[in-house]
Amino acid sequence: MKPVRRGLRLALVVAAVLVLAGGSLGYVLHARQRERPAEQAASDDSFGLDVPGLYFRDSATGRVARLPGDGAPRVVGGPSCERFHAAGERALCLRKLPGLPARTQALVLDRRLREVRRVTVPGIPNRARVSASGHLLSWTAFAVGDSYAASGFSTRTSVLDLRTGYLIKSIEDIPLTIGGTRYHAPDVNYWGVTFARDDNRFYATVSSRGRTHLVEGDLRNWSARAVRENVECPSLSPDNTRIAFKKKVSGDPRAPWRLYVLDLAGMREHALAERRGVDDQAAWLDDRTLAYALPGRDGRASDVWSVPADGTGAPRLVAPGGSSPVAVGRYP
CATH class of the missing domain: 1.20.5 (Single alpha-helices involved in coiled-coils or other helix-helix interfaces)
Structure with missing residues (x-):
């Protein structure tokens, strides 16, 4: 046995x-x-930023696509992103990681859209910007909530300097001046950074106590001051003289904002020909034209539209089923 x-x-x-x-x-x-x-963040080897055109997120695939601008069909071959932006020699891809709590992965990419660095932060991907030189990157994630129209939302905005590798995880502690007085409040939120050509000055939205302000920031001196109220998601023009933004014009949560352009020299603003509610950080295709995303006809996917920046003309559908538009090189 x-x-x-x-x-x-x-x-x-x-x-x-x-x-x-x-x-x-x-x-x-x-x-x-x-x-x-x-x-999946890696793009096809043949797809990069070397071809001029309109780059955007393709809603059907979730990947970065390109419209050459010569009437040719779109080409889809970039990385999978929720938000995308590119300038200089760098691109920024924001992706929502699976699981809870919500986390955002910010991928820094080269011109071949290959990953060179990644940063993970809490929250849902929301805004992405690269400076004209490609040296500075910024992203915003919703830490609480998922809409600027809802009460009780909270954001986290980061800035990465690729020249030094230094990461500012949150710009909320930057000394802020409103109305000439140093401002302190527990509910301060920043979002929608846009960089000037000097890679030092920037603009952003700050929200506190139910009000939003356009702030001008100085990275070198680490300071920010409010310059105008009721300005959200600013986007500085290529010539650095104007800011496109969304302005709250209604209490209707379905369409509270409208696109405007602010002349920084005289602080005069004008509405654009787009009369629908736009919840996006518009992108300048050139010094005369803006692009932005609007919900598509099915209520789910979005479409990319363009409109003249001087208030004339009419909106034009550019890329059905697209979002996060950015012009690389000359477009069209």
């Missing part, structure tokens, strides 16, 4: 080893599946 018992024990040990090995294999496969979204 002893040999039989020893054989039985050996069989049980072998079975246990196989079960453990199978569990380990399953764990490895599961881990690889969880890491797969990060692998």
Whole structure:
């Protein structure tokens, strides 16, 4: 009987080893599946920023696409992103990571849209900007809530300087002046950074106590001052003389904002020909034209539209099923 018992024990040990090995294999496969979204950030080898055109997020695939501007069809081949922007030699791709709590992964990409750095922050991807030189990047994530129209939302805005590698995880502690007085409040939120050509000055939205302000910031001196009220999601023109923004014009939560342009020299503003509610940080295609996203006809996917920046003309549909537009090179 002893040999039989020893054989039985050996069989049980072998079975246990196989079960453990199978569990380990399953764990490895599961881990690889969880890491797969990060692998999907890589773009096709033939797709990069070397071709001028309108780059944007394709709603059908979630990947970055390009419209050459010569009437050719769109080309989809970039990384998977929720938000995208590019300038100089760099691009910024924001992706929402799976699971709870919500986390945003900011991927810094080169001109071939290959990853060179990644940063993970809490929240849902919301805004992304790269300075004209490609040296400075900024992104905003919703830490609480998912809409500027809702009460009780909270944002987290970061700035990354690629010249030094220094990351400002949140700009909320920047000394802020409103009305010539140093301002302190527990509900201060920043979002929608846009950089000047000097890679030092920037503009952004600050919100506190139910009001929004356009602030002008100075990275070198680490300071910010409010220059105008009721300005959200600013976007500085290529010549650095005007700011496109969304202005709250209604209490209707479905369409509270309208697109405006502010002349920084005289602080005069004018409404654009787009009369629908726009909840986006508009992008300048050139010094005369703006692009932005609006909800599509199905209520889910969005479309990219353009409109003249001087208030004339009419909106034009540019890229159905698109969002996060940015012009690379000359477009069209």
